[in-house]
Amino acid sequence: MKPxxxxxxxxxxxxxxxxxxxxxxxACAAAPSCGRTEDVLTSNDEEVPGPGLRGEYFSxxxxxxxxxxxxxxxxxxxxxxxxxxxxxxxxGQTFSVRWTGEIFLRExxxxxxxxxxxxxxxxxxxxxxxxxxxxxxxASSVLLEVPLDEWRTIRLEFQHSQGDASLQVLVxxxxxxxxxxxxxxxxxxxx
Numbered sequence: 001m002k003p004x005x006x007x008x009x010x011x012x013x014x015x016x017x018x019x020x021x022x023x024x025x026x027a028c029a030a031a032p033s034c035g036r037t038e039d040v041l042t043s044n045d046e047e048v049p050g051p052g053l054r055g056e057y058f059s060x061x062x063x064x065x066x067x068x069x070x071x072x073x074x075x076x077x078x079x080x081x082x083x084x085x086x087x088x089x090x091x092g093q094t095f096s097v098r099w100t101g102e103i104f105l106r107e108x109x110x111x112x113x114x115x116x117x118x119x120x121x122x123x124x125x126x127x128x129x130x131x132x133x134x135x136x137x138x139a140s141s142v143l144l145e146v147p148l149d150e151w152r153t154i155r156l157e158f159q160h161s162q163g164d165a166s167l168q169v170l171v172x173x174x175x176x177x178x179x180x181x182x183x184x185x186x187x188x189x190x191x
Contacts, residue, residue, distance in 0.1 A: 007170060033104060050187045053101035053154070059090040061119075061159040063098055067091065071180040075169040082158075083165035096159040103154040103169075104184040105146045111172040115142040118160035120167070125152045133159065151186070 007158045052071040059065045068092040077085065103124065113128065114122050119133040156166055170177040179180045 051185065052187060053099040053181055053185050054187050055155075056098045056100075057086060057089045058096045058098075059092050059094070061094055061096050061161050063096045063157060065158075067095070071187065072099065074180060074185050075167060076179040077165075077167045080164045080166055083160070084168050086160070086165065094161050095165075098157075099154070099156045101152045101154055101185055101187050102189065103173070103180065104149070104151050104186075105144065106173070107146050107149050108173075110144045110146055111141050111177075112144055113139065113170040113172070113177060114156075115139045115166070115168045115170065116158060117164050117166050118158055118171040120159075121155075121157045122169075123153075133157070153188070154185075165172065 007095045014086075018126045053075065053136070055072045056063075057065045057070060059066045062089040070089060082097075083093075086097060087093060089095075105124075112124065114120055114130050114132075115138060116132065117138060119135075120130065121128060121133050124144070129144075130140045132140055156169070171180055179187050
């Protein structure tokens with residue numbers, strides 16, 4: 001049976017696995033009625049990157065006061081959705097988040113756009129591409145030349161101190177911009 005990913009299940013250092021001896025019970029908002037479980041990594045398991053991005057949540061704006069790790073399916077938090085989610089996860093209105101994982105980019109010339117109502121830093125393939133951490137810009141973009149369809153590492157840091165909190169990562173194709181969907185994000189691969 002293939003493990004089903006569910007928000008808030010994986011703890012620090014945990015990953016989805018093909019088969020596992022250890023099981024983590026769901027600790028999401030629907031618990032205890034949820035009843036879902038997840039396999040977690042043990043020394044004898046084969047690691048498989050799961051869908052979504054690993055989000056490390058902090059209860060300050062400087063990525064210092066750790067609040068927890070959650071798996072987010074994508075980076076599409078419009079209309080103050082991030083404020084509600086992060087506030088519940090960190091216990092406050094001031095927070096920061098570091099998402100890591102991989103993004104699938106299709107071959108061709110692509111524009112990667114970040115719409116954020118707080119400071120943000122976006123790195124793809126280990127290169128810092130966008131930095132609005134202190135400027136407070138709400139939208140910024142960068143042009144990428146993608147030689148082949150490929151997975152690239154992604155790291156996005158976001159901080160919020162007041163007002164609405166929304167964030168979206170969009171990518172262009174021949175028809176325009178679209179939010180990057182859950183199938184195009186996966187958790188960090190083991191190195």
